Amino acid sequence: MNILITGGSGYKGSILIPKLLKKNHTIYNVDTNWFGNFLPKHKNLFNIKEDVRNFNFDIKKKIHAIIHLASIANDPMADLDKNLSWEISLLGTKKLIEMAIKKKVKRFIYASSGSVYGIKKELKVHENLALEPISLYNKVKMTTERLILSYRNDIEVFILRPATVCGYSPRMRYDLTVNALTYSALKKKKISVFGGNQIRPNIHIQDIADLYIFLLNTHKKNCDIYNAGFENFSILEIAKKVQKIIPAKIEIIASKSDLRSYRLDSSKLEKIGFKRSKGIFNAIEELNTNFTKGNLTNNPRFFSVDWLKKLKIS
Numbered sequence: 001m002n003i004l005i006t007g008g009s010g011y012k013g014s015i016l017i018p019k020l021l022k023k024n025h026t027i028y029n030v031d032t033n034w035f036g037n038f039l040p041k042h043k044n045l046f047n048i049k050e051d052v053r054n055f056n057f058d059i060k061k062k063i064h065a066i067i068h069l070a071s072i073a074n075d076p077m078a079d080l081d082k083n084l085s086w087e088i089s090l091l092g093t094k095k096l097i098e099m100a101i102k103k104k105v106k107r108f109i110y111a112s113s114g115s116v117y118g119i120k121k122e123l124k125v126h127e128n129l130a131l132e133p134i135s136l137y138n139k140v141k142m143t144t145e146r147l148i149l150s151y152r153n154d155i156e157v158f159i160l161r162p163a164t165v166c167g168y169s170p171r172m173r174y175d176l177t178v179n180a181l182t183y184s185a186l187k188k189k190k191i192s193v194f195g196g197n198q199i200r201p202n203i204h205i206q207d208i209a210d211l212y213i214f215l216l217n218t219h220k221k222n223c224d225i226y227n228a229g230f231e232n233f234s235i236l237e238i239a240k241k242v243q244k245i246i247p248a249k250i251e252i253i254a255s256k257s258d259l260r261s262y263r264l265d266s267s268k269l270e271k272i273g274f275k276r277s278k279g280i281f282n283a284i285e286e287l288n289t290n291f292t293k294g295n296l297t298n299n300p301r302f303f304s305v306d307w308l309k310k311l312k313i314s
Contacts (some may be wrong), residue, residue, distance in 0.1 A: 098138030163229025
C-alpha cells in the first residue's frame, strides 16, 4: 500500500512509520521538519519537506490512504500564533482532503484529540457526548473534524480522538503528561504537579501507532469517530505511578492554568476489534530505561513550545 502521512517526522510518526515500513508499505512523509527528522533511511520512505498548507500532491504513484497527523500539537503551542494553528489544521486539511478526493484516495484518517470534550464529569465520555472545547487548540480540532465530516460522502473518513500519548520515541516530547512527570523525576528527582486533580486519559505510543495501522486495514468503510484512551487518572495519580518506579519528591503547586479534565471511554473502538497492549507503567519503565541508555537527552527540539518560539514561524 502507498500511504501518505502528514507530520510523520513527529513524536507519533517516528514510531508509526518504521512499523509501516516493516510491513512493506511505501510511505510518503510530508513534514516541515521544524522539530527535526529522526526517521531511519529506507528505500520505501520518501520524505517531502513541505508545509501541508503548500503541499500540491504532486506524487506520481497512486496513494491508497492518508494518515493526517500534521497540526500545532497542543494548547501552549497553539496559543503562540493563533492564525498558524487555524491555517495548518483547518485550511491545510481542506486543501489536503480535496486533493485526496481528486486523486481518488480511498481512506483518510485524521488525528483529532480527546481534549475536544473539554471539562466532563461523566465517568464514561463516549463519542456521542457534546463537544465543549475550552481552548484554541480544542476549538481548532473540533472545527477540523466538522470540515472533514462534510466530505464523508466522497472519501472513507476515520476520525480519532486520542488520549494523551506517552512513551519513548526517537523524536521525544517532554510536554506530555506522563513523559513530563517522568523526565522531571529522572532529571531533578522532583515531580512538580500543577493542580493535580485534573483527570487525564492516556494511551501508549506503541498502541496509538498500532491503531493507525488497524484503521488502515479495517473492513469497516463508513465514516466514524473513535475515542482512543484506556487509562483515566488524575495528574497526581500519574505522578505517584512515576514515583513507584523512579524515586522522586512530589511537589503540588496550586494552579488554574489548565482546567481540562475528562475521561475517555473507548469501548466503541474495542467493539471493532482493537486491543491495546501497553499502559502508563510500560511508558514510565521504557523512559527510565532509555534515560539510563542516554537516549533521553536535553535536545531543545524535544521541548516543543520553547523550540517553536525560537523558530518564530508564521
